[in-house]
Amino acid sequence: MDVSGGNGQPRPDENHPAEHPPVPPTPNPEHDPEHSPGQGRDTPDRPGPADTADRADHEHRSLAHAGIARTDPPPERPKEPGGGILMGRPFGVPVYVAPSWFLVAALITWVFGGQLDRVLPELGALRYLVSLFFAVAFYASVLVHELAHTIAALRFKLPVRRIQLQFFGGVSEIEKEAETPGREFVLAFVGPLLSLVLAGLFYLALKPVTPGTVPGVLLAGLMISNLIVAVFNLLPGLPLDGGRMLRAVVWKITGKPMTGTVAAAWVGRALAVSVLIGLPLLNQSGALGGDQDISGMDTVTDALLAAILAAIIWTGAGNSLRMARLREHLPDLRARTLTRRAVPVQTDTPLSEGLRRANAAGARALVVVDADGTPLSLVREAAIVGVPEHRRPWVAVSELAQDLTDGMRVSAELSGEELLDTLRATPATEYLVIENTGEIYGVLSAADVERAFVKAMARPS
Secondary structure (H helix, E strand, O other), rough: OOOOOOOOHHHHHHEEEEOOOOOOOOOOOOHHHHHHHOOOOOOOOOOOOOHHHHHHHHHHHHHEEEOOOOOOOOOOOOOOOOOEEEOHHHHOOOOOOEEHHHHHHHHHHHHHHHHHHHHHHHOOOHHHHHHHHHHHHHHHHHHHHHHHHHHHHHHHHHHHHEEEEEEEEEEEEEEOOOOHHHHHHHHHHHHHHHHHHHHHHHHHHHHOOOOOOOOHHHHHHHHHHHHHHHHOOOOOOOOHHHHHHHHHHHHHHOOHHHHHHHHHHHHHHHHHHHHHHHHHHHHHOOOOOOOOOOHHHHHHHHHHHHHHHHHHHHHHHHHHHHHHHHHHHHHOOHHHHHHOOEEEEEEHHHOHHHHHHHHHOOEEEEEEEEEOOOEEEEEEEHHOOOOHHHHHHHHHHHHEEEOOOOOEEEEEOOEHHHHHHHHHHOOOOOEEEEEEOOEEEEEEEHHHHHHHHHHHOOOOO
């Protein structure tokens, strides 16, 4: 992951839970500005680093003596990305076929079947079976293209989440960016290179085959389709492989990966406009090898295909820009700095008493524990809001709590994409934050993370 956009400087409160003002009598996460991350801290007369460390250590010891010192560390959970029908795991990477693939397979079968009817009319209805075989073989070639990216990524120690075959080709979801522009260039180039190699192999296989036969037509179609895939992906604009190669070149020249992303994304948008306007004109002129006597239906089909391709390229370029800015600011999201201080309460503790203890400790979260001090549940902030103040002495905190599951125990060391992935895996409003030693660190509110995320994304790159 590219972290060059961060300033690399630790925040002053990085090594202890964020200090927040006491819980007000009627907390409201929607309207209380003191719930924003980083707000409400006592910045004047801030203690020095040694005093801060001593105070953080004392606070954790106080919580430990209060009965919530330790719990089991958060378990490692396998991540299954999903995304369609699982076809296999080459090199340990799951390969999925998206539902949209069946639509494009049917479209290829129909279009290629119409072409076979003109070239091999004696096939009859069998031409559609041959066309279906071509669609499957073509997407097998696309899979080889994506496997080239995957193998290169694994060679560079970059984790690959999945490969997905979808409507317009395939995509390899690499979870981190290459560390150098040279690796980025290689990672992007190997895909089109493998498509060119496949086109060459199909050309060599075509040489001894008799023209006008089923094997000859299939090999010629696969040769041309792989050549088109290679050339199209080499176009210099994101999200295409050629755009990533351009990004690597600009990154190398300027030393700034974000500059490379911006340049390649804008070239991608220009490419999208060119495809929208130029592809129908090229087809009408016969420059792509088609018949110049084009019907009105063919014109509409060309325009529709150009519009779909242009939309995919334009959207992909915009997403590349957003993802680059996201990766630039994600390191600022750290569980340790966003965690709220918490106090332990027994299951039968009245809500009013729990809030009083939180106010006295300067905490903003309540953890329900058993007689041995083991955490059982987290009191939901939204539930507190719904209890009128005059009812709070008669409502037990356990009635407003959500039971802790394994997914609600998160490590204090999580940050960036890893933190967001962990929270997405188990949606909840609050999470128990735990040190690697098993010590309770505090409570993380999903609302705090969301506000910090929005704030980070709003900052200019």
